[in-house]
Amino acid sequence: MLKAHKFISRFIGAALLAASLSPLPAHAASKEIIELQTQVQQLLDMAQRLQSTMDTRFAVLQNLAQQTSDNAAKMDLAVTALQQKLSAQNEAVTGKLDSTSSQMQSLNDSVDELKSRIAKLDKSVQDLQSQLQSVQNPPTAAPALPGAAPVAPGASPVAPSAAGQAPPLQETFQAAVRDFNAAKYEVATGEFQDVIHAYPLDDLAGQSHFYLGEIAYRQQRFTDAVKSYNAVLEGFSGSPKAAAAQLRKGLALLQMKEKKDAGIHELRVLIQRHPQTPEAEQARAKLNSLGVSISAKSSPAH
Secondary structure, three states: OHHHHHHHHHHHHHHHHHHHHOOOOHHHOOHHHHHHHHHHHHHHHHHHHHHHHHHHHHHHHHHHHHHHHHHHHHHHHHHHHHHHHHHHHHHHHHHHHHHHHHHHHHHHHHHHHHHHHHHHHHHHHHHHHHHHHHHHOOOOOOOOOOOOOOOOOOOOOOOOOHHHOOOOHHHHHHHHHHHHHOOOHHHHHHHHHHHHHHOOOOHHHHHHHHHHHHHHHHOOOHHHHHHHHHHHHHHOOOOOOHHHHHHHHHHHHHHOHHHHHHHHHHHHHHHHHOOOOHHHHHHHHHHHHOOOOOOOOOOOOO
16 A cells, blocks of 8 residues: 555656646647647546545555554453453352362261260260169179178178279379379379279360370370370360360371371361361461461362
8 A cells, every 4th residue: 555655656746747847838839749748637637536545545444453453452451351250250169169168078077076976975874874773783792701700780791892982083183194294104094094984974084085195196106196086076075175186186197198188187177166276376387387278179088
């Protein structure tokens, strides 16, 4: 288009130059010169009309090109905005799915915990019933051996056995804690077990399970440690040691390479259930040191 425009301009200039050189005195003009001037003038008029037409079309083309460029820019902006909107919607949907998955997992954990507590209560009721039956139906006294001293009237034929009496709760538990802090693990284990056997439903029994888990953890018996921590979480979920038990359970599972995913899951559950506790802060720090996110799209099974 520009080449044509330049050509027409040059043509008009040449025609004007020829017209300026051609005029002669009227008496000297010949017929051929007059015809030549007429043809040059006609060509000049045609060139001017052609240039005007080309200028008009060129302006139209420039306008169309500008409109096309503007439309392309608007289309690009619209596509970018649409992509951003779709990305935001996708992130929102993913976040809702993650939240729903976490809530479902937490609900499943709560149901499992409730089932475990019900089973624990059933067992405790059965144990109490057995103890009541033993109290209501004491064993008959054995006949006196020859040569034995006679039993005084009104006296019990058999003296109460010290082994049959429950140990004092507070004293036994405090002694067990002292032995634990002194690293007398065998003695402390026996004392904690005495508390559990004599007072299975007391809160100190739940704490005794926790300390048994700590002893097993320090001795690198991680499977036994997990069992003791589970006893706290399943039977004493309201215990002050519950958050610590879940933290230590997660750390114990991490020590077993094949249970790493389960350990990560326990730390995440701890953060969800007890988010403001020091144990939750330790769990976050541990997950960060492992390069693992605090939350996940899906959680591994127990």
